[in-house]
Each structure stands twice: as structure tokens, then as C-alpha cells.
Amino acid sequence: MQFKTIIEPFRIKSVEAIKMSTLEERVQFLRDAHYNPFLLNADQVIIDLLTDSGTSAMSVNQWAAMMQGDESYAGAKSWIKLEKAIHDLTGMPYILPTHQGRAAEKILYTHLGGKGKYFISNTHFDTTRANIEFSGATAIDIPVEEAKNYVSSYPFKGNLDTVKLEVLILEYGAANVAAVILTVTNNSGGGLPVSMENAKEVSRICKQYNVLMVLDCCRIAENSFFIHRDEEGYQNKSYQDIAQEMFALADASIMSAKKDALVNMGGFLTLRNETLAEACMQLLIITEGFSTYGGLSGRDMEALAVGLVEGFDADYLHYRISSTQYLGEHIQKCGVPIIYPIGGHAVYVNAKALYNHIPVNEYPGQALVCELYKIGGIRSVEIGSVMFGKYDANGGLIPAPQELVRLAMPRRVYTQSHVDYVIEVFEEIFKTKDHVKGYKINKEPKFLRHFTAHFEKL
Ligand SMILES: *Cc1c(COP(=O)(O)O)cnc(C)c1O
Numbered sequence: 375m376q377f378k379t380i381i382e383p384f385r386i387k388s389v390e391a392i393k394m395s396t397l398e399e400r401v402q403f404l405r406d407a408h409y410n411p412f413l414l415n416a417d418q419v420i421i422d423l424l425t426d427s428g429t430s431a432m433s434v435n436q437w438a439a440m441m442q443g444d445e446s447y448a449g450a451k452s453w454i455k456l457e458k459a460i461h462d463l464t465g466m467p468y469i470l471p472t473h474q475g476r477a478a479e480k481i482l483y484t485h486l487g488g489k490g491k492y493f494i495s496n497t498h499f500d501t502t503r504a505n506i507e508f509s510g511a512t513a514i515d516i517p518v519e520e521a522k523n524y525v526s527s528y529p530f531k532g533n534l535d536t537v538k539l540e541v542l543i544l545e546y547g548a549a550n551v552a553a554v555i556l557t558v559t560n561n562s563g564g565g566l567p568v569s570m571e572n573a574k575e576v577s578r579i580c581k582q583y584n585v586l587m588v589l590d591c592c593r594i595a596e597n598s599f600f601i602h603r604d605e606e607g608y609q610n611k612s613y614q615d616i617a618q619e620m621f622a623l624a625d626a627s628i629m630s631a632k633k634d635a636l637v638n639m640g641g642f643l644t645l646r647n648e649t650l651a652e653a654c655m656q657l658l659i660i661t662e663g664f665s666t667y668g669g670l671s672g673r674d675m676e677a678l679a680v681g682l683v684e685g686f687d688a689d690y691l692h693y694r695i696s697s698t699q700y701l702g703e704h705i706q707k708c709g710v711p712i713i714y715p716i717g718g719h720a721v722y723v724n725a726k727a728l729y730n731h732i733p734v735n736e737y738p739g740q741a742l743v744c745e746l747y748k749i750g751g752i753r754s755v756e757i758g759s760v761m762f763g764k765y766d767a768n769g770g771l772i773p774a775p776q777e778l779v780r781l782a783m784p785r786r787v788y789t790q791s792h793v794d795y796v797i798e799v800f801e802e803i804f805k806t807k808d809h810v811k812g813y814k815i816n817k818e819p820k821f822l823r824h825f826t827a828h829f830e831k832l
Pocket residue numbers: 427474475476477499501502557561590592629630631632633640641
């Protein structure tokens with residue numbers, strides 16, 4: 375018998391209080407934060423959907439393992455455990471621990487990059503692109519055409535366009551292509567998965583032209599869930615088997631363990647090539663720490679070794695993906711337009727379509743972010759012209775291609791009733807949408823303005 379209520383596959387042993395607030399208080403908090411929820415204090419927020427990064431709840435087994443943290447400088451027991459856990463999953467011989475994903479990116483892409491080099495990806499995550507461009511190299515995104523269609527139900531919109539890949543390798547010259555980076559799931563592309571078929575074709579092309587293939591595997595457990603569910607031939611394989619099959623196709627992997635490895639801090643880089651590993655090891659020791667701890671304490675490595683296994687637990691993954699889908703489907707039922715299909719770690723709301731009376735230079739995404747906070751104390755993030763807009767020579771806005779708001783789901787943190795509350799807030803958002811006004815930017819820094827900009831209500 376299959377019940378339709380999907381329960382959280384865990385009981386709660388330790389709780390963290392949520393401070394409730396009134397509408398009047400939130401109006402004041404938002405004004406004090408210059409209408410930028412990044413500037414709110416976390417205790418002014420009721421449901422925090424700002425990011426799924428580093429916000430997971432750890433299990434009793436992770437907390438228990440932390441007590442066994444071996445803080446020896448070199449060759450700690452905790453490192454031996456972590457190295458084994460990463461090796462079991464990735465099958466790669468050279469493993470470098472880092473304090474988070476971008477530290478691994480900095481090491482590998484500084485070594486491979488530089489002027490005249492090209493990196494090609496389904497979509498580079500923003501820290502990935504920043505590290506590549508900082509080295510002087512160029513980052514090119516080639517998602518498949520289906521990725522731009524928000525209504526088709528094609529399941530693998532995270533795929534990389536392999537026809538374009540081959541054309542670009544020939545155009546730039548294989549020797550100038552520093553790496554092909556397959557991001558699974560495709561975070562910046564809506565958290566949508568990459569199929570095994572696509573990964574195989576990317577791997578085949580990389581081998582043919584002798585180009586390094588890197589797997590950005592932050593959400594490979596969620597990606598494996600989608601392959602198991604939607605790709606033919608994978609129904610009888612475990613999520614771990616599917617991940618291992620994908621790792622086997624790549625030459626290197628980079629993970630921000632703050633995602634699917636269920637820890638608050640951590641990351642790693644794995645490699646197959648000894649010469650490359652030696653060069654990266656040098657940089658690791660200079661910038662992160664000795665090779666048997668990188669940027670991590672012994673207790674961090676313990677929690678990560680356990681989290682890496684728990685992240686593939688079938689009950690957990692089923693609950694994880696179901697709760698994200700549940701949120702998305704119910705928001706959509708309220709009449710609110712979302713990006714379809716729904717990804718693994720977040721729901722993306724199409725703010726431009728919801729507030730079609732607000733022009734893009736008045737930031738409809740920011741308006742929705744502010745309304746969500748004001749009405750329900752929910753914190754989310756604008757992914758539109760505030761984040762990616764640029765100015766032309768006359769100071770006019772060159773808008774981003776889309777005006778989205780991301781609701782990212784922290785792992786194992788919120789329950790069904792929290793999600794139902796968010797859905798109710800969206801009902802109110804929909805009812806009151808025609809009265810909502812846009813914003814203008816009063817003050818902004820030169821780079822990454824969305825973090826610290828000040829806004830004014832129009
Ligand atoms: C989070 C993330 C990173 C960067 O990792 P940090 O741990 O935040 O430094 C890289 N790639 C992808 C796809 C990510 O989601």
C-alpha cells in the first residue's frame with residue numbers, strides 16, 4: 375500500500391527555536407535592511423530559503439562521529455576515514471580535502487587556466503566562472519536548447535549540448551580547452567539533472583580530443599535520483615552505483631560538500647592523473663593546509679565521511695526530492711508561475727510573469743523577495759537583473775535574461791508543515807499581486823551587488 379503523505383524519514387532529537395514576528399515588525403526590519411533580505415539578521419527570518427549550501431541539519435551519527443575527530447596535523451585517523459569514503463564513491467586515486475568547493479576550484483582552475491585557455495560547461499556556477507576568469511581564462515556555457523523551455527517536461531534539461539561541444543573544441547583547438555566541466559545537477563540552470571547518456575557522450579568527446587573532463591558533483595546524489603527515476607535502464611541500480619558510473623567517466627571531480635554531503639563546511643578535489651595531482655597538491659599546501667586535512671579540522675572530516683554516505687540514502691533522497699516537488703507543484707496550483715520541471719534543491723518562481731505590471735528596470739524579482747519576507751517572514755533570493763543586470767554607456771539597465779526568485783530547500787531542516795506554511799504565503803502573494811510595486815537601487819557596490827545593495831520602494 376502506497377500512502378500519499380510523504381513523511382520526513384527522521385525524528386527530531388534537538389531543536390532550534392524559530393522566532394516568530396508580526397507583519398508590523400517585519401515591515402520595520404525590511405526597511406532597516408534597505409529592502410535587501412541579505413541584510414536581515416537570521417533571527418528576523420521565519421523560514422530561511424536563501425540557500426541550500428551549508429544549511430543542512432546533521433544526523434546523530436554525524437554528531438557522534440565528530441567526537442572522534444582526530445586533530446593530528448598529519449595522517450589523522452579522521453583523514454583515513456574521509457579518504458576512504460571519497461575513494462569508495464569517486465573511485466579516483468588522488469584526493470585533496472578543501473574547506474569548501476571554491477577552494478578546490480581555485481586550485482585546479484588556477485593550475486589549468488590562464489590567458490588563452492577555454493573552459494566549457496553545461497553552466498558554470500558563479501564561483502566556478504569567477505575562479506576561471508580570475509585566472510585570465512574564458513568560461514563558455516553550452517546548456518542544451520531544451521533548458522530554455524520553461525514548460526516542456528523534458529527531464530534532463532541540465533544536459534550539455536554535445537554537438538556544440540565538438541564544434542567549440544575544433545574552433546578553439548583541443549590544446550586550448552583546459553577542461554570541460556559537467557555540473558550535476560546544473561545549479562545555475564534550475565537545479566535540473568544531467569542524464570548518464572549525456573555524461574557518456576561528453577566523456578567520449580573529451581577522450582577523443584584528449585581534453586580533461588571535470589565533474590562538479592555538489593549535487594550528484596540528487597542527480598542520481600533523477601537518473602534512477604527518469605532514465606531508461608537505471609531503475610534497478612542503487613543511487614551510489616549510478617554516481618559511481620558517472621564518476622568513472624570523468625578525469626577529476628570537485629565537490630562542495632555543503633550540498634549533498636550534508637555538512638555545514640567542507641569540500642574536495644579528486645584526480646586520476648598523478649602529475650596533475652602533484653601540481654594541485656603543491657597549491658593545496660600553500661593555500662589550504664597539509665594534504666591530509668586541507669582546510670578541514672578532524673571533526674569536519676568525520677562529519678563529511680558520514681554525510682557522504684547518508685546523502686545517498688534511498689529514504690532520505692525520496693523525501694528530499696518529493697518535498698521540493700511538493701512545494702513547487704502547490705505554488706503552481708496557487709496560480710504562481712514557476713520554472714518547469716522542478717529541480718532537486720530549489721523551486722524557481724518566474725517573477726516577471728507573476729508581476730507582469732512591473733518593468734524589469736524596477737526589479738520584479740526583488741519585489742517578490744520583499745513581499746515574501748513582509749507577508750510570511752520567508753527569505754529567498756532574486757536571480758534576475760539585481761544579480762546579473764549590467765549598465766549600458768548611458769546608465770540604462772541591460773536586464774538579465776530572466777527575472778527569477780529562488781526558494782532553496784535546506785536539507786533535513788524544515789518539515790511538511792513549514793512547507794505548507796510557505797504555500798499559504800504564496801496564496802496571499804497571488805491574491806495581492808496587482809498592488810505590488812517595483813524598486814529602485816539607491817546604493818550598490820561594483821561587484822556582486824545583490825549581496826549589499828540598498829533599495830527604495832517606488
Ligand atoms: C556551491 C557550489 C560551488 C561552490 O562551492 P562553495 O562550497 O560554496 O565554495 C561550486 N559549484 C556548484 C555547482 C555549487 O553549487
